[in-house]
Amino acid sequence: MSEKDHRPLLLANALLTDPASRTQSRGGLLIAWGVIAEIGAAVTPASAGPDVEVVDCGGQVVAPGLIDMRAVTGEPGAEHRETLATASQAAAAGGVTTIVCTPETHPPIDDPAVVDFVLRRARDTAIVRIHAMAALTKGLKGQEMTEIGLLSEAGALAFTDGARSIMNARVLRRTMTYARDFDALVIHHTQDSDLAGEGVMNEGEFASRLGLPGIPVEAEAILLERDMRLVALTGARYHAATVTCRASLDILRRARAAGIAVTASTSINHVTLNENDVAGFRTFCKVSPPLRHEDDRIALVQAIKDGVVDAIVSDHNPQDVETKRQPFAESADGAIGLETMLAAGLRLVHDGSLDLVTLLRALSTRPAEILRLPGGRLEKGAPADIIVFDPDVPFVLDAARLKSRCRNSPFDGARLQGQVSRTIVGGSTVHQI
Structure with a gap:
């Protein structure tokens, strides 16, 4: 793992949505060393240290x-x-x-x-x-x-x-x-x-x-x-x-x-x-x-x-x-x-x-x-497998643009809403738009 991967990441200005506790709240989430280090309203860019990468989620949903x-x-x-x-x-x-x-x-x-x-x-x-x-x-x-x-x-x-x-x-x-x-x-x-x-x-x-x-x-x-x-x-x-x-x-x-x-x-x-x-x-x-x-x-x-x-x-x-x-x-x-x-x-x-x-x-x-896997929750110490998405972004599905090797989608040409802007696995960003 590189030094960049080790760098803490703060997801600020987010709608924190934890289905495990069935709660939603405004705040931030700090990721360090592959796990959730801090979460809540007090987690803001102002609370971040100098080595923390800060991402403003713009009110988007942050969820497991x-x-x-x-x-x-x-x-x-x-x-x-x-x-x-x-x-x-x-x-x-x-x-x-x-x-x-x-x-x-x-x-x-x-x-x-x-x-x-x-x-x-x-x-x-x-x-x-x-x-x-x-x-x-x-x-x-x-x-x-x-x-x-x-x-x-x-x-x-x-x-x-x-x-x-x-x-x-x-x-x-x-x-x-x-x-x-x-x-x-x-x-x-x-x-x-x-x-x-x-x-x-x-x-x-x-x-x-x-x-x-x-x-x-x-x-x-x-x-x-x-x-x-x-x-x-x-x-x-x-x-x-x-x-x-x-x-x-x-x-x-x-x-x-x-x-x-x-x-x-x-x-x-x-x-x-x-x-x-x-x-x-x-x-x-x-x-x-x-x-x-x-x-x-x-x-x-x-x-x-x-x-x-x-x-x-x-x-x-x-x-x-x-x-x-x-x-x-x-x-x-x-x-x-x-x-x-x-x-x-x-x-x-x-x-x-x-x-x-x-x-x-x-x-x-x-x-x-x-x-019996450790994911599926937003809490301190949980694995930093996190997604950031806007549930309201509209789009028409073009199956030809999907990343799967095959194209047999039942939603080809359908009008959908909801776009994932960032996917994080073990603290590392693996997808971003």
């Missing part, structure tokens, strides 16, 4: 960096879609200071050597913090569980089969039991592949009008209900990867009322878009699980407000032209989202659905708590 619990990064094996370096650049531009990548690589992250490769590669090439999730089952095939203990020792932060659900309840029970013994977090995608069948969008009237096969919400609800029973049976730490419908929210409420300690997230796409956005057969809006009815979207937003849904993820999944510029039914699932997650989420703030603190809590504090 976002923590994205679910992103496909491609490397190793699919570098044409995304690398750890390009994913980190997109993340920094969008205010994401920590990425947790899924094991859907080639080879999958199901061996300690692959975990080690990803973490070393991230340290060498990425400008934000990157953690790896390891596979729950070998080869992501849902048949034989991985060596959870060895993978944990290698640095795996959590365990998931990505966008694949483990259909064999006996395999999942054994995996949960084994994970419990290592206090490992199980993150599971809940979609019954048999019930989903050949469906490509949400089942209902709109799918019928488009002539596309649908996926019923029951495909999600049935598997989530099964998982709740397995969690009660095993006592495992469990997180539902992407809940998308009212039926799933009812299941989560009942489970928690019964004393089952589970957490859940949804994707930024499912709280800001609905099934109508696939009109015109827009393949950039083809995701898994599919975009749901507007009533489900509204229910998800309310569930975030109520704390039933803990976190919002980008579900960043880069797909190249060959896999997306296809007839809707044949195109690959997935949308990029690291760079647009905050701006898209601010739609909910601007329309009055959520307040800013609640949104940031779902994007930073709760992911940090679930993953």
Whole structure:
């Protein structure tokens, strides 16, 4: 680290927004040696020493960096879609200071050597913090569980089969039991592949009008209900990867009322878009699980407000032209989202659905708590993973200007508000405009 990196940084004249304590106040924040040294109204340019770099934030929001619990990064094996370096650049531009990548690589992250490769590669090439999730089952095939203990020792932060659900309840029970013994977090995608069948969008009237096969919400609800029973049976730490419908929210409420300690997230796409956005057969809006009815979207937003849904993820999944510029039914699932997650989420703030603190809590504090990471808070001694942004700056998204290697954004051409002016990781500025 250079002397410049060691130089203290004071973010003055800021709207300090701490989702951990649910507070907002005017003041300043002093960063030194990679942590928050001082914070509050008394932190001003006048209080700074001669060696402190002072940045006048002009009343912009200063908040903890976002923590994205679910992103496909491609490397190793699919570098044409995304690398750890390009994913980190997109993340920094969008205010994401920590990425947790899924094991859907080639080879999958199901061996300690692959975990080690990803973490070393991230340290060498990425400008934000990157953690790896390891596979729950070998080869992501849902048949034989991985060596959870060895993978944990290698640095795996959590365990998931990505966008694949483990259909064999006996395999999942054994995996949960084994994970419990290592206090490992199980993150599971809940979609019954048999019930989903050949469906490509949400089942209902709109799918019928488009002539596309649908996926019923029951495909999600049935598997989530099964998982709740397995969690009660095993006592495992469990997180539902992407809940998308009212039926799933009812299941989560009942489970928690019964004393089952589970957490859940949804994707930024499912709280800001609905099934109508696939009109015109827009393949950039083809995701898994599919975009749901507007009533489900509204229910998800309310569930975030109520704390039933803990976190919002980008579900960043880069797909190249060959896999997306296809007839809707044949195109690959997935949308990029690291760079647009905050701006898209601010739609909910601007329309009055959520307040800013609640949104940031779902994007930073709760992911940090679930993953047992030290970020997600503005307090003395906390890691200096900080973002500065103006929530009101309007822009039209030009996907060609995004830093991700692929361009499959569902918000291409959309009018958004909210621009990150500075992203700080460990006290060092990694993005600035």
